[in-house]
Amino acid sequence: MTASTATALLVIDAQESFRQRADEWAETANPQVVTNIDRLVEHSRSVGDLVVWITHADPGSGGIFDPENGLVRVISDLSPAPDELQLQKTTISAFASTDLEQQLTRAGVRRVVICGIRTDQCCETTARAASDLGFEVDFVTDATTTSAIAAGDTYGAVSGDDIMRRTESVLAARGFASIRTTAQVVAGASVGV
Numbered sequence: 001m002t003a004s005t006a007t008a009l010l011v012i013d014a015q016e017s018f019r020q021r022a023d024e025w026a027e028t029a030n031p032q033v034v035t036n037i038d039r040l041v042e043h044s045r046s047v048g049d050l051v052v053w054i055t056h057a058d059p060g061s062g063g064i065f066d067p068e069n070g071l072v073r074v075i076s077d078l079s080p081a082p083d084e085l086q087l088q089k090t091t092i093s094a095f096a097s098t099d100l101e102q103q104l105t106r107a108g109v110r111r112v113v114i115c116g117i118r119t120d121q122c123c124e125t126t127a128r129a130a131s132d133l134g135f136e137v138d139f140v141t142d143a144t145t146t147s148a149i150a151a152g153d154t155y156g157a158v159s160g161d162d163i164m165r166r167t168e169s170v171l172a173a174r175g176f177a178s179i180r181t182t183a184q185v186v187a188g189a190s191v192g193v
Contacts, residue, residue, distance in 0.1 A: 008050035008109040009040055010130075012094055012116030012123050014078055015055045017064040017071040021147075029119070029160025030145035034077045036182040037115050037143050041078065043186045050107055053086045054094045056122060094126040101133055111136040113185060114177070115143035120163045124170075127177045137177035140185055141168050 014037055019025050030036075044051050057072045058065035065072060072088065074080055091097040104112070112135050116123050123144045130137045141164055151157035171177040 006108055006110040007044075007113060008052055008104055008107070008111075009044040009113045009115065010052050010054060010094060010100075010126065011037060011041065011074075011078070012054045012114065012126055013056045013118060014053075014075050014116050015071065016073055016075055017056070018117050019075065020064045020071055024147045027160075028145045028147060029164055030142065033117065033143060033145040034075055036140070038078055039182050039186055040113065040115055040140060040143050044113070045081070049113075050104075050109060051081070051084045052100070052103070053080045053084060054098070054100070054116070054126075055086070055088050057088050057090055059090070089122075092122050092125045093129040094122065095129045095133065104135070109135070111138065113138045113140060113180075115140045117145055119144040119146040120167050121146070124167050127171055131176040137171075138180045138185065139168070139171050139177040140180050140182055143182050 014034065041051055053074055055072050055074065056065055057067050059067055063069070080086055085103060087094070087098045087100060089097045094100050112130050114123055114127050114130070114137060119141065123139070127137050127139050144164070146160050146163050148160045149158040149163070168179045172179050
């Protein structure tokens, strides 16, 4: 694997598993997530950045994240290129159960651009881990999505939009990541919030 720049786009959990939760997917906080991920992928390819596809698996669970059920694959609207790195993780952070750090280090990557599904879970956790490992992190919130937390939850209801804004606030204010939009990344604009 080689990279002409020191940047990698991490596409996290943009996989068919999530679309199997039809009600939840229909009410996703960001219906433009797949379109924006696709824009980021095309941009990254055009400037020679590495594109890394990461999926989440829960082997033996029998559920939608069990690889045996055939849903642990990139969303059909997106197409990994044959030479792009594809990793499968079993933890929330993309670094904890894969050799992602080693792969990025070998390729000379120092900056990661994060997009994908579950803004507040795998995307945020991976951003925090990347920062802790010394990578510069750009978090492209409008190329992520999440779902609301239902009113029946122990701690009360929280909308998907509120969760996304909270993730931006925490990552930026605590120094884990720079928050960017898809348009900023594609235009090569300076880092946002």
